[in-house]
Amino acid sequence: MANGRDRLPQFLPVLMILLFKGVTSDIERSGFDENSFSRFDELYGASHDQFPDFYNVPLHPVENPFWQSPENLGEISGVAVDPTGKVVIFHRSDRTWNYDTFDENGEYQEKYKGPIHSNTVLTLDPKSGDIIYGWGNQTFYLPHGIHIDNFGNVWLTDIALHQVFKYSPSGVARMVLGQRFEPGSDMEHFCQPTSVAVAPGGEIVVADGYCNNRIVLFDSRGSPKYSIGEHWISLRIPHGLTILPNREVCIADRENSRVVCLDIGLSGSSQNPEPPYSIRHRQFGRIFGITSYRGIIYAVNGITSSKIQIKGFTVDPVKRSVVGTWGPESSLFVRPHAIAVCPNGTALYVSEIGPNKVWKFDLLQIQLT
Numbered sequence: 001m002a003n004g005r006d007r008l009p010q011f012l013p014v015l016m017i018l019l020f021k022g023v024t025s026d027i028e029r030s031g032f033d034e035n036s037f038s039r040f041d042e043l044y045g046a047s048h049d050q051f052p053d054f055y056n057v058p059l060h061p062v063e064n065p066f067w068q069s070p071e072n073l074g075e076i077s078g079v080a081v082d083p084t085g086k087v088v089i090f091h092r093s094d095r096t097w098n099y100d101t102f103d104e105n106g107e108y109q110e111k112y113k114g115p116i117h118s119n120t121v122l123t124l125d126p127k128s129g130d131i132i133y134g135w136g137n138q139t140f141y142l143p144h145g146i147h148i149d150n151f152g153n154v155w156l157t158d159i160a161l162h163q164v165f166k167y168s169p170s171g172v173a174r175m176v177l178g179q180r181f182e183p184g185s186d187m188e189h190f191c192q193p194t195s196v197a198v199a200p201g202g203e204i205v206v207a208d209g210y211c212n213n214r215i216v217l218f219d220s221r222g223s224p225k226y227s228i229g230e231h232w233i234s235l236r237i238p239h240g241l242t243i244l245p246n247r248e249v250c251i252a253d254r255e256n257s258r259v260v261c262l263d264i265g266l267s268g269s270s271q272n273p274e275p276p277y278s279i280r281h282r283q284f285g286r287i288f289g290i291t292s293y294r295g296i297i298y299a300v301n302g303i304t305s306s307k308i309q310i311k312g313f314t315v316d317p318v319k320r321s322v323v324g325t326w327g328p329e330s331s332l333f334v335r336p337h338a339i340a341v342c343p344n345g346t347a348l349y350v351s352e353i354g355p356n357k358v359w360k361f362d363l364l365q366i367q368l369t
Contacts, residue, residue, distance in 0.1 A: 057365065058296045058314050058316065058323055058324060059293070059296070059345060059363035059364060059365060059366075060314065060324060060326060060363070060364050060365070060366040061298065061312060061314075061326045061348045061361035061362070061363055061364075062326070062329075062361055062362050062363075062364050062366075063327075063328045063329045063330060063359065063360070063361055063362075064347070064360040064361060064362050065330070066127070066128075067127075067128070067129050067359070067360035068128060068129040068130075069129050069357035069358045069359070070122070070124065070129055070130070070131050070358070073089075073091045073093070073122075073356050074091045074092040074093040074094060074095060074096075074356060075091060075092040075095075075096065075097075075337075075353040075354065075356055076089050076090070076091045076092075076337070076338075076351040076352065076353065076356050076357065076358060077090055077091065077092060077143050077144050077145070077146075077337055077338065077351070077353060078090035078143065078144060078145045078146035078156075078337075078338045078351065079146065079338045079339065079340045079349050079350070079351040079358060080146045080147055080148040080154070080340045081126075081148065081340050081341065081342045081343060081347075081349065082123075082148045082152050082169065083148070083150060083151075083152050083343055084152075085126050085342050085343065085344065085346075085347075086123050086124065086125070086126055086132070087123070087124040087125075087126055087129075087340075087349055087358065087360075088121060088122070088123050088124070088146060088148060088154065089121075089122050089124065089146070089351060089358060090120060090121055090136075090143045090144070090145070090146040090156060091120055091122065091143065091356065092116070092120070092142060092143050093116045093117070093118045093120060094116070094118075095110075095113075095116060095141070095142055095143075097142060097159075101142070101160075102192075105183060106162075106183035106191045106192060106210070106211045107181070107183060108141065108142070108160040108161075108162075108181060110141070110160070111141070111160075111181065113141075115137075115138050115139050115140060115141055116136075116137065116138075116139070116140055116141065116143075117137060117138060118137055119134030119135055119136050119137045120134075120136040120137065120139070120140050120143050121134060121135050121136035121146070121154065121156070121167075121171065122134040124358070126342070126347065126360075129358065129360070135170075135171035136156075136171065140156070140158050140160075140161070141158055141160035141161055142158060142159050142160035142161075143156065143157075143158055144157045144158065144159045144192075144193070144194055144195075145157040145193070145194050145195040145196060145207075145240070145338070146338075147195070147196050147197050147198065147241075149198040150198075150200065151169075152168075152169035153166055153167065153168060153169065153174065153198075154166070154167040154168075154169065154171070155167075155196045155197075155198060155204075156196075157193045157194060157195060157196055157206075159192040159193065159194070159210065160181070161178070161180055161181060162178050162179065162180075162181065162182060162183050162184075162189065162190045162191055162192060162193065163176055163177060163178035163179070163180060163190065163193070164176070164177040164178055164190065164193055164196050164204075164206055165177075166222075175222050177190070177204070177206070177218065177222055178190040178193065183211060185211070185212050185214075187216070187224040187227065188224070190206065190208045190212070190216070191208065191210065191211030191212050192208075192209060192210035192211050193206055193207065193208045193209060194207045194208075194209030194210065194237070194238065194239050194240070195207040195209065195238070195239065195240050195241045196241070197241040197242060197243050197249070199243050199247060199266045199267070200243075200247075200267075201220070201266060201267030202219070202220030202267075203217060203218065203219060203220060203225075203266050203267065204217070204218040204219070204220070204222065205217055205218075205241055205243070205249055205264070205266075206218070207238040207239065207240070207241050207251065208227070208238075209237050209238045209239055209254075210237060212229065213229060213230065213234075213235045213236060213237065213238065214227050214228060214229035214230075214235065214238070215227065215228040215229075215235070215238060215241075215249065215251065215264065216228075217264055217265075217266075228262075228264060233260065233262065233276055234256070235251065235253050235256065235260070236253060236254065236255035236256045237253070237254040237255045238251045238252065238253055238254070239252045239253075239254040239287070239288055239289070240252035240287075240288065240289045240290040240291075240299075240338065240339070241290065242290050242291050242292040242297065243266070243292075244261070244292055244295055244297075244317065245294065245295055246295075247263065247266040247267075248261045248262065248263055248274075248317070249261065249262060249263075249264050249266070250290060250292065250297060250317065251290070252287040252288060252289060252290040252299060253278075253287065254286045254287055254288060254302075255286065256278075257280065257284045257285055257286060257287065257304075258278045258279060258280045258284065258287065259278070259279045259287060259290060259297060259299060259315060260276060260277070260278045260279075261276065261277055261278075261279075261317055262275075262276035262277075263276075277320060279315055279317070279320050279321065279322075281313065281321075281322045283301075283308060283309060283311075283313075283325070284301055284308075284313070285301040285302070285303075285304030285305070285308035285310075286301055286302050286303070286304045287299050287300075287301055287302075288300055288301060288302040288336055288337050288338070289336060289337060289338040289339035289350070290339065291339045291340050291341045291348070292341070293341045293345045293363070294345065295317065295318070296314065296315070296316060296317075297314070297315035297316075297317055298312060298313070298314055298315070298339060298341060298348060299312065299313045299315060299339065300312045300313070300333070300336035300339050300350055301313070301336070302335060302336055302337070303335060310327075310332065310333040310334070310335075310336065311325050311326065311327040311333060312325065312326045312327055312333075312336075312339075312350065312361075313325055313326075314326065326361070328359055333350070333352065333359075334352055334354065334355055335352050335353045335354050335355075336350050336351070336352050337351055337352060337353045338350070338351045339351075341363070342363075345363055346362065346363055347360055347361065347362055347363060348360075348361040348362075348363055349361070
């Protein structure tokens, strides 16, 4: 841990978040019209050229008819794409999560079952969906999130173990964060962490989701820097993460039915951090998964009520609005849980829990209306 003097620069961006915490309520709406955006510019100096080097015309996901999801798997809680374009999923095999799985303190009640016997991390052929190889047997208890960094390292969260793991591309353990089977809320513990993302500078961002409702930042060596929780911004189950090219972290704030983006002080981010902002839409419902490509956000919702259609959303973070919706053409989404984009922007993948399947969407340049 750094001393107090060394920590001061790290906390400055978070202080900015605290100062502007009230900003989110001013822009949470189904859209973000031009007049509202102009007022935001005048108040806080935001710019339409926020992403000048990489902001791109949104690509539209269209279901790939040739993709066949692997069968006979458990709940597919996570999906990611490695630097070569191969799809990697994290599934629960014979394990499920019900009301008796955890006690009121978040402690896992089914340790007696031992770790999952089968391979839980599976690499799929990006053209066919066939399983190429797998690993992760005899290791995990209740898989949740998966992220693959720019070097191909695989990052995983297990909500039963309350831990975050880093593995090499071949499945060799490199780092473990959190204490095994010990839920907690200090900087050495998690409580059912949902997601992890690694910034270009190597910082590790963890959504410590179900119990603590916070974001925890670590340096590239796994040393904790600080956490962002209710004192900075109110989150209710931060369920998924993505990092935009300008180093903003965007969160699928599930129970608040929104996407929230903020500058948490990642290396290479602006010296004058923007205040946090939220993006809402009347059809969002509970946002489960989030990913991004060249500054455009793609998200999927999940079961909320009969009035909310389950689908995907294309979100423009500059306009703070939804610019398109999408979904399968052959049938309907049932319970989407996670989403990932191919590094070259050619494909998007969505995993579901019951039915346990993976969808592939081609990303096409289509004029959105």
